[in-house]
Amino acid sequence: MVSATPKGDDKFTIVVKLGSSSIVDENTREPRIANMSLLVQTLVKLRREGHRIVLVSSGATAVGLNIMGFEKKPKRLAVKQALAAVGQGKLISMWDGMFRLLNQKTAQVLLTRNDINDFAQFRNAENTLLELLDMDVIPIVNENDTISTQEFKFGDNDTLSAITAGMCNADFLFLLTDVDCLYTDNPRTNPDATPVFVVKHMDNLDVNTKSSGSAVGTGGMETKLIAADLATNAGVTTVICNSETPQNMLDIVRYSCVADAELRASEEQIVAQSKEEFDRANVDELENLQKNEIPLHTRFLGQPKNTVKNKEFWLLHGLKPNGSVIIDLGCYQAITRKKRAGLLPVGVIGVEGHFRHLECVDIKLGHKDNKTGKWDQSKPTYHVGRGRCNYQASEIELIMGMQSDELDSVLQYVDTEYVVHRENLAFPLHPDQELTELLTELKLEFPGH
Ligand SMILES: Nc1ncnc2c1ncn2[C@@H]1O[C@H](COP(=O)(O)OP(=O)(O)O)[C@@H](O)[C@H]1O
Numbered sequence: 094m095v096s097a098t099p100k101g102d103d104k105f106t107i108v109v110k111l112g113s114s115s116i117v118d119e120n121t122r123e124p125r126i127a128n129m130s131l132l133v134q135t136l137v138k139l140r141r142e143g144h145r146i147v148l149v150s151s152g153a154t155a156v157g158l159n160i161m162g163f164e165k166k167p168k169r170l171a172v173k174q175a176l177a178a179v180g181q182g183k184l185i186s187m188w189d190g191m192f193r194l195l196n197q198k199t200a201q202v203l204l205t206r207n208d209i210n211d212f213a214q215f216r217n218a219e220n221t222l223l224e225l226l227d228m229d230v231i232p233i234v235n236e237n238d239t240i241s242t243q244e245f246k247f248g249d250n251d252t253l254s255a256i257t258a259g260m261c262n263a264d265f266l267f268l269l270t271d272v273d274c275l276y277t278d279n280p281r282t283n284p285d286a287t288p289v290f291v292v293k294h295m296d297n298l299d300v301n302t303k304s305s306g307s308a309v310g311t312g313g314m315e316t317k318l319i320a321a322d323l324a325t326n327a328g329v330t331t332v333i334c335n336s337e338t339p340q341n342m343l344d345i346v347r348y349s350c351v352a353d354a355e356l357r358a359s360e361e362q363i364v365a366q367s368k369e370e371f372d373r374a375n376v377d378e379l380e381n382l383q384k385n386e387i388p389l390h391t392r393f394l395g396q397p398k399n400t401v402k403n404k405e406f407w408l409l410h411g412l413k414p415n416g417s418v419i420i421d422l423g424c425y426q427a428i429t430r431k432k433r434a435g436l437l438p439v440g441v442i443g444v445e446g447h448f449r450h451l452e453c454v455d456i457k458l459g460h461k462d463n464k465t466g467k468w469d470q471s472k473p474t475y476h477v478g479r480g481r482c483n484y485q486a487s488e489i490e491l492i493m494g495m496q497s498d499e500l501d502s503v504l505q506y507v508d509t510e511y512v513v514h515r516e517n518l519a520f521p522l523h524p525d526q527e528l529t530e531l532l533t534e535l536k537l538e539f540p541g542h
């Protein structure tokens with residue numbers, strides 16, 4: 094049984110994401126001023142307790158809809174971008190006006206995925222955020238919708254907030270939305286949906302999040318789970334709770350510090366739970382929440398910190414893959430062993446997509462036909478990790494399967510013998526379900542961090 098005694102001396106970095114449906118009323122399209130001002134008061138309170146706060150605010154398009162008197166979200170990209178341009182200025186001025194009443198300084202940070210495609214630029218964005226936090230400023234982050242093309246979009250602000258949380262090494266990510274927590278099904282349409290209180294590990298999480306969210310929101314619950322997966326892998330405890338009662342964050346942070354330490358105490362690395370373990374943890378958690386009078390929320394436990402290092406986090410989540418390099422089992426073993434090797438052409442059996450030099454690709458394990466020595470495309474491939482390639486797709490197609498000393502005669506130049514250098518390879522904390530099953534069958538391990 095947890096006794097949630099606040100320690101009081103812990104200072105955290107807390108990223109708070111507010112969805113469009115919490116900023117703009119989905120029926121009247123007017124700003125939800127009460128919601129926003131309650132959030133401002135809470136964030137300032139957390140700041141004054143010494144925590145470092147980042148606000149990721151959606152709502153530019155929704156505010157733009159209201160200003161321009163549009164009935165529905167438009168379909169055409171240029172119109173959406175124009176609306177976001179109209180709305181973002183008003184949005185930031187509403188936030189800044191409210192924070193200024195409490196003498197809290199803010200900064201506007203607009204990011205696109207393209208901005209962080211280069212590691213130096215990723216570090217720049219990271220350094221700017223950290224500098225602002227050191228100055229006690231609250232950065233207000235949104236996607237730079239006006240210049241994001243579809244190809245370079247984060248896609249939704251849930252993902253953006255998780256990347257932001259990873260960037261500033263946050264302790265908590267709060268996804269504030271228009272429902273109290275994650276349910277087993279959409280509570281708007283299924284009255285029998287029941288709350289999920291705590292998730293120790295995202296694998297085997299059995300909930301239905303397929304149905305879309307509010308009329309002004311983008312991703313529904315689905316993108317919040319993707320964000321929770323991404324953030325928890327970067328060591329960030331992620332919470333879904335209701336934006337109408339943001340003051341609950343104060344209690345949840347205090348409770349989580351004590352409760353999560355106890356939940357983690359028995360396990361060094363938090364591993365996937367069975368359905369029974371999951372149900373039991375949920376029942377125990379409800380008891381603890383009631384005993385400590387902690388408001389309803391869903392908490393996803395962050396994995397131990399620093400397990401995915403900064404550059405690996407950038408490779409895995411900052412970059413958008415433009416294709417795949419398919420490798421054989423020997424290559425998989427070489428690049429994932431304790432003393433990791435770089436990825437050599439001899440281990441490559443296939444290429445997918447049209448990527449260029451230094452672009453990001455998915456690394457997949459494929460099946461090599463023993464007779465032909467070629468990639469057997471009738472068998473499944475398994476996602477292993479990501480990497481930045483030293484050669485473009487068409488070059489890799491020419492050199493795959495070759496020994497390093499043969500490259501020159503085919504390419505007429507050789508920059509490096511590696512298709513991907515080992516420091517440009519990254520593996521997630523856990524393999525997905527299919528790869529796990531294959532590795533168990535082959536008695537192989539996934540690389541530790
Ligand atoms: N399993 C689920 N649990 C909770 N909400 C769900 C679930 N599946 C779908 N939803 C929907 O997701 C919505 C929240 O997503 P969205 O409208 O995009 O919010 P935001 O604008 O805050 O990002 C909820 O209003 C709810 O209708």
Ligand SMILES: N[C@@H](CCC(=O)OP(=O)(O)O)C(=O)O
Binds near residue numbers: 177
């Ligand atoms: N950048 C967009 C937000 C898109 C988005 O993810 O919205 P939501 O699902 O409400 O968090 C905007 O400001 O309109």
